[in-house]
Amino acid sequence: MLEMQRIVARGVVLFCLFWLVSVTTVSFAAENSALIAVVLSDNIQPYNDAVKGFKNYLSQRKTNIKTVDYALNEYKENELTGVVDKILSNKQNLIFTIGTYATKAIQKSARDTSVVFAMVLTPDKVGVSPPGVIMDIPSAVKFDNLKKILPSVRKVGFIYSADSLSLFEEAVEAGNKFGFQIIGKRIDSGKEFPSAFEDIAGQIDCFLMVADAKIYFPKSVEYLLRESCDRNIPVVGLSSNYVKAGALVSFDCDYEDLGEQAAELALKIMEDGGSLNAQFVTPRKVKFALNLRVVEMLDIKIPAGVLKEASEVFGK
Amino acid sequence: MGKLKGILMCLVILSLFVTGISARAEVAQSSSPTELMLFQEIPMVVTASKIEQPLTESPSAITVITAEDIKQSGATSIDEALRMVAGAHFGYVTQAFMAAGGIRGFFKLPDNKIMFMVDGIPEQIESYGYPASYRASITLEEIERIEVLRGPGSSLYGPNAMMGVINVITKKTKDTHGNLISFTAGERGVMMVNYIHGGSLKDKVDYRVAISGEQKDNWGYIAYARDPTVKYWRGNTAIDYYIDDNSQVNFKGSYFSLRDGATIFESTGPLLYGGGNDNKYTVALTYTSKEPNILLRAYQGFMNHWKRGYIYDCLRLYQFFQGTKGVDFQHTLEPFKKDTLVWGGNYMQQQYLAPTNVGKRRHDMNGIFVDNTYKLKDKFHINTGARYDKHPNTGNSLSHRVSFLYFPWQDHSFRFAWASSYRNPDFIESYYTSATVYGHEDNKAEKAENFELGYRGKLTKKLSLEANIFYTKITDYVYFVYTSTTIRDFLNIDDLFERGTEIELKYSFADWLQGVLNYTYIDQWEQNEMSQLEATSSVLSMTPQHMFNGQLRGYFKNGLSANLELHYVGATDWRKYDWTPYYTTYRPAESKTYGGGKAARYIIANLRLGYKFKFLKNDAELGLAIFDIFDKQYDDYPVDTSSVGRRITGTFTYKF
Numbered sequence: 001m002l003e004m005q006r007i008v009a010r011g012v013v014l015f016c017l018f019w020l021v022s023v024t025t026v027s028f029a030a031e032n033s034a035l036i037a038v039v040l041s042d043n044i045q046p047y048n049d050a051v052k053g054f055k056n057y058l059s060q061r062k063t064n065i066k067t068v069d070y071a072l073n074e075y076k077e078n079e080l081t082g083v084v085d086k087i088l089s090n091k092q093n094l095i096f097t098i099g100t101y102a103t104k105a106i107q108k109s110a111r112d113t114s115v116v117f118a119m120v121l122t123p124d125k126v127g128v129s130p131p132g133v134i135m136d137i138p139s140a141v142k143f144d145n146l147k148k149i150l151p152s153v154r155k156v157g158f159i160y161s162a163d164s165l166s167l168f169e170e171a172v173e174a175g176n177k178f179g180f181q182i183i184g185k186r187i188d189s190g191k192e193f194p195s196a197f198e199d200i201a202g203q204i205d206c207f208l209m210v211a212d213a214k215i216y217f218p219k220s221v222e223y224l225l226r227e228s229c230d231r232n233i234p235v236v237g238l239s240s241n242y243v244k245a246g247a248l249v250s251f252d253c254d255y256e257d258l259g260e261q262a263a264e265l266a267l268k269i270m271e272d273g274g275s276l277n278a279q280f281v282t283p284r285k286v287k288f289a290l291n292l293r294v295v296e297m298l299d300i301k302i303p304a305g306v307l308k309e310a311s312e313v314f315g316k
Numbered sequence: 317m318g319k320l321k322g323i324l325m326c327l328v329i330l331s332l333f334v335t336g337i338s339a340r341a342e343v344a345q346s347s348s349p350t351e352l353m354l355f356q357e358i359p360m361v362v363t364a365s366k367i368e369q370p371l372t373e374s375p376s377a378i379t380v381i382t383a384e385d386i387k388q389s390g391a392t393s394i395d396e397a398l399r400m401v402a403g404a405h406f407g408y409v410t411q412a413f414m415a416a417g418g419i420r421g422f423f424k425l426p427d428n429k430i431m432f433m434v435d436g437i438p439e440q441i442e443s444y445g446y447p448a449s450y451r452a453s454i455t456l457e458e459i460e461r462i463e464v465l466r467g468p469g470s471s472l473y474g475p476n477a478m479m480g481v482i483n484v485i486t487k488k489t490k491d492t493h494g495n496l497i498s499f500t501a502g503e504r505g506v507m508m509v510n511y512i513h514g515g516s517l518k519d520k521v522d523y524r525v526a527i528s529g530e531q532k533d534n535w536g537y538i539a540y541a542r543d544p545t546v547k548y549w550r551g552n553t554a555i556d557y558y559i560d561d562n563s564q565v566n567f568k569g570s571y572f573s574l575r576d577g578a579t580i581f582e583s584t585g586p587l588l589y590g591g592g593n594d595n596k597y598t599v600a601l602t603y604t605s606k607e608p609n610i611l612l613r614a615y616q617g618f619m620n621h622w623k624r625g626y627i628y629d630c631l632r633l634y635q636f637f638q639g640t641k642g643v644d645f646q647h648t649l650e651p652f653k654k655d656t657l658v659w660g661g662n663y664m665q666q667q668y669l670a671p672t673n674v675g676k677r678r679h680d681m682n683g684i685f686v687d688n689t690y691k692l693k694d695k696f697h698i699n700t701g702a703r704y705d706k707h708p709n710t711g712n713s714l715s716h717r718v719s720f721l722y723f724p725w726q727d728h729s730f731r732f733a734w735a736s737s738y739r740n741p742d743f744i745e746s747y748y749t750s751a752t753v754y755g756h757e758d759n760k761a762e763k764a765e766n767f768e769l770g771y772r773g774k775l776t777k778k779l780s781l782e783a784n785i786f787y788t789k790i791t792d793y794v795y796f797v798y799t800s801t802t803i804r805d806f807l808n809i810d811d812l813f814e815r816g817t818e819i820e821l822k823y824s825f826a827d828w829l830q831g832v833l834n835y836t837y838i839d840q841w842e843q844n845e846m847s848q849l850e851a852t853s854s855v856l857s858m859t860p861q862h863m864f865n866g867q868l869r870g871y872f873k874n875g876l877s878a879n880l881e882l883h884y885v886g887a888t889d890w891r892k893y894d895w896t897p898y899y900t901t902y903r904p905a906e907s908k909t910y911g912g913g914k915a916a917r918y919i920i921a922n923l924r925l926g927y928k929f930k931f932l933k934n935d936a937e938l939g940l941a942i943f944d945i946f947d948k949q950y951d952d953y954p955v956d957t958s959s960v961g962r963r964i965t966g967t968f969t970y971k972f
Contacts, residue, residue, distance in 0.1 A: 100349030206601040239354035
């Protein structure tokens with residue numbers, strides 16, 4: 001009888017141990033099998049590059065995270081609310097949004113789910129909240145690079161509107177640190193651009209464009225690039241597309257690396273158990289594009305070594 | 317039943333646009349995200365000044381057809397892709413052969429007053445001097461854009477650029493990495509398969525290889541054709557080698573093969589009746605450098621035609637060869653501020669061997685040119701150019717261009733141009749000998765003098781306008797004249813004149829919906845209206861007085877797109893020929909062949925629907941193109957066997 005009791009007791013203990021281990025294992029596995037919804041504003045290459053970087057980072061870290069993709073351009077405007085509700089109802093651990101459109105749509109409705117974004121420019125102006133990786137390259141970074149590419153430049157022209165006033169102020173502060181004098185002109189609409197440029201063209205060695213849709217649209221950009229070539233004023237464009245069209249240089253983010261930065265941020269938030277990082281993260285990798293044809297037309301001497309560092313060279 | 321189909325078609329189209337409007341209305345109202353500013357493209361163009369410059373600064377009237385325009389048009393050939401160009405018309409003779417027309421008047425069959433180039437390399441059919449657009453060795457998917465210069469271009473490009481220039485510019489090899497496959501099939505025997513592969517080697521070399529096979533019915537085919545289906549094979553390669561940051565070398569090689577082609581020329585009749593065959597080879601080597609800014613190119617092309625058919629009731633192997641080789645040189649510099657100078661020269665040799673009617677002929681030609689653009693003030697540009705050419709028969713020729721461009725306000729430009737151009741008589745016009753048709757070696761070059769006023773501007777944020785008025789005089793026009801009841805001689809005839817206008821409006825209804833309307837008016841007359849020369853009145857009646865094109869294009873969500881076009885072409889009258897008497901004994905059952913006659917005015921509608929999607933994570937697109945939706949039977953160049961009608965084709969494109 002006693003022997004039987006011992007056997008039963010051992011069996012119960014073993015069973016309890018087995019149960020405890022299996023439950024722990026299952027819950028551990030479940031905890032590590034996370035889901036991230038990837039929501040794109042549109043199906044365009046820059047956004048796709050950011051997604052690629054995001055997923056590559058997760059894959060390299062060997063995380064047990066699954067992703068499911070949504071592209072908002074596939075839905076009509078009146079379907080947007082329904083799509084967002086559907087995404088939020090999937091109970092993913094985190095939502096990664098790419099571009100302003102997707103970020104605003106998700107942030108508006110997401111209450112209990114962490115949201116991390118990437119590929120948003122001037123988030124304050126467009127009503128996007130942190131956390132996320134922005135595309136704004138700090139003026140200090142631009143001027144630091146500009147000093148190496150155009151060492152003789154001292155006076156930088158800057159046309160802005162009320163929408164980009166803060167960017168102008170940032171540029172003035174950064175310019176002072178790097179020895180640049182910022183010659184600014186404020187306008188209220190793009191129609192005033194030609195006269196504003198005319199006013200400052202005689203005083204500047206270089207012109208810095210700013211991401212302000214009120215001022216810069218295809219016609220004003222065409223005017224700027226044409227006039228600057230005529231007046232021998234190099235232009236720092238908004239992206240490599242502007243360099244291809246006639247700006248001398250541009251400073252661009254590496255979109256894939258932005259995605260990787262966003263993945264780092266996302267993992268940090270998920271590991272912290274959902275606590276939010278209330279800051280915008282700036283791009284850590286900045287590359288620049290050059291137009292050699294413009295270099296030649298403006299008769300500029302680019303320091304040796306700079307050409308090799310350029311990520312894109314146009315006008316070959 | 318046909319009308320019911322037409323009504324149903326209209327309802328489908330309307331519902332598509334209405335759905336698109338409601339789907340996109342709210343999207344249009346919301347502001348664009350700021351980051352999109354970084355991704356937008358600003359267009360530049362290589363113009364008749366041989367330097368890249370914005371469209372608004374071109375010293376000539378120029379239209380650019382982009383790769384997207386070509387795709388959205390549902391075109392199956394380069395000629396079909398040019399349908400929307402104001403002032404230009406390349407009409408069907410057969411489905412595969414669209415050489416009845418030209419640019420800015422004096423239309424002919426073949427259209428021998430235009431220079432046709434692919435990446436700056438001339439591709440003409442040497443015998444008749446007309447564009448080899450349907451024999452181009454490139455696929456439509458390789459084209460980045462087509463620049464159509466309307467008006468004289470000889471001051472830069474030399475002979476043949478008399479009434480216009482078509483320059484097909486292919487995509488850069490570095491922009492076509494990866495693979496693309498496309499498949500098109502449909503009515504009228506249309507079947508096309510293309511494969512393009514591109515890549516790079518160690519950052520020093522970019523390359524592209526393309527192969528394609530194609531077939532089409534000889535729609536409106538010439539009688540006696542054994543098989544009305546023409547077949548093409550194309551293969552080409554482009555290799556860019558970057559020597560260093562300053563210079564590079566480009567190699568292009570291509571092969572083109574045609575089987576059972578059927579063409580008809582107004583002067584010499586159905587050519588290769590019974591189906592002809594071509595093999596064409598082209599190679600080109602180009603060196604470019606930035607400092608100094610020079611271009612040096614050598615090229616050679618060779619084509620072999622043959623067929624077995626009936627000539628004067630005898631079954632013969634009919635064969636002829638033609639080829640061109642040449643060397644081009646160009647240097648661009650800025651001698652002083654606000655001035656750009658382009659100068660250069662070329663040597664070209666054209667050969668033609670046709671034992672039965674032309675013999676063995678060779679033309680060695682040289683030319684030098686200079687073109688200067690000076691920006692006098694920010695609002696005022698002056699462009700001047702001149703070119704000297706030497707031809708073994710016509711001797712020395714000089715052509716010029718002077719253009720004034722005025723930019724009174726932002727987004728507006730006015731242009732005045734005065735230019736001269738010329739065309740040397742081709743091999744047929746110079747040497748052809750048969751029982752009834754004779755060329756003459758002493759024919760003079762045709763010369764054109766052109767005056768033009770143009771305006772290009774943005775009237776509102778959404779509406780842009782281009783308008784041109786032009787006046788052209790042609791002296792020593794070459795045409796074939798009946799010197800007896802049966803004998804035709806190629807001779808210089810009367811001086812001819814024309815005046816005309818082109819107006820084009822573009823309107824952006826929304827960022828996803830654009831419309832284009834253009835209208836062309838051409839009035840032609842002869843110097844001596846009392847001469848009653850039959851040839852002259854024939855020439856004047858081959859150009860329609862009115863042409864109109866309209867287009868509505870929309871891009872919708874879910875990857876859908878739609879492109880609707882309307883084309884109106886006024887009536888024309890072509891010399892009528894009965895080729896039957898030449899084939900009395902050994903002709904097949906369909907024994908009568910007429911070419912020419914009255915072509916009534918017509919209006920047709922074309923529709924292309926597209927759907928982009930992801931397939932296995934790669935870009936794919938389905939397209940449905942309906943040419944001549946309402947199946948309007950019409951003729952561009954009347955051929956008695958059949959007329960042009962509806963054609964439906966489907967396309968699948970996949971990039972990976």
